[in-house]
Amino acid sequence: MSLSVLAIESSCDETAAAVVTAEGEVLSNVVASQIATHAPYGGVVPELASRAHLQAIVPVVRQAIGEFEAKVPGGRLDALAVTNGPGLVGALLVGVQTAKALAMAWKLPVVGVNHLDGHLLAAHLRLKGASEQPPFPFVALLVSGGHTALYRVDGPLDRTLIGQTRDDAAGEAFDKAAKLLALGYPGGPVIDRLAAKGDGRAHDFPMPMLHRKDLDFSFSGLKTAVARHVAKHGVPEWEGALDMAAPPPALADLAASFQRAIVEVLAKKAIRACVTQEVPHLVLGGGVAANRGLRARVSELAEKAGVKVYLPPLAACTDNAAMIAYAGAQRFLAEGAQPFDVFSRDPGRIRGRFRQDGTLIPRR
Ligand code: KG4
């Protein structure tokens, strides 16, 4: 019988628990979203997130265990895993304390998992609609609310940062643009749906860093361009609830043009990374990897470049505990359980400039 790991994820605004085997088979997968709690504020409020995690954590873990027992009668857990960073410290502590308490009560080992390793390995989960598991090494484009980076991944625990954003994350840019257009939080999914109805060439928004040879990104200028456009022309208006099937054309065009600018840079640089690394396998991960425009454009460019793309199903792109369980199982198999604390920023997230070949020039 394969190793089964129960994982908890509480780094941001999703409380999640899942049981997954070391081979990536998902035996249960529960996600409780706090979107409704944070929506009125246009972003995640850390204090509210911690409280909401505290309310949700026990029911969510119970449900994940219940679904596991229903699927595998008499099944046993071999280890626990929990996201211990990066993320909001107060939110992380809720998951970590719960995992450590359960480990003590059940006399099971508990492993701390880096949230980013979870996203980078999400394509390995054997979920409905998933492609085959990507072979190592692969290049990964990790695009979420907090991170936008390119990695070379040589093994489950072996990743090298080869490019990253110098300012805003891609998801942050989606969320800020949506806020400017009065579309609510989170912005990515709404802009994604609107963009499908609009003309991406209607507005000439900047595509920052597109023609630079390095693998860096920058999205704050794009956000400023949207802010300037709104200051000059106002926000397109609509009456009543926004009809997603037939949105105001001016609004759809703005969303489509904004999305095209982001997608073009992300897709081109991801393919460039595969070429410079001479690695013909590309994995997408993080909430923004759910974006339909990005998935389509990456697939199109990859085919031309002879690169194979691995797209996790949408539910594996956004935050979940299944990816943490899988990453935790790999870590446990490689090095067993070790003591751990929480951390807010990724220790491997070195800030710096990149050479043309993708290597880093560290900043002093
Ligand atoms: O990975 P994730 O769930 O949480 C973080 O670790 O940040 O990513 C959340 C981000 C949000 O900024 C959200 O707007 C964005 O992912 N997002 C999307 C889409 N779905 C979620 N962005 C663009 N298109 C989408 N379909």
Ligand code: ZN
């Ligand atoms: Zn995430």
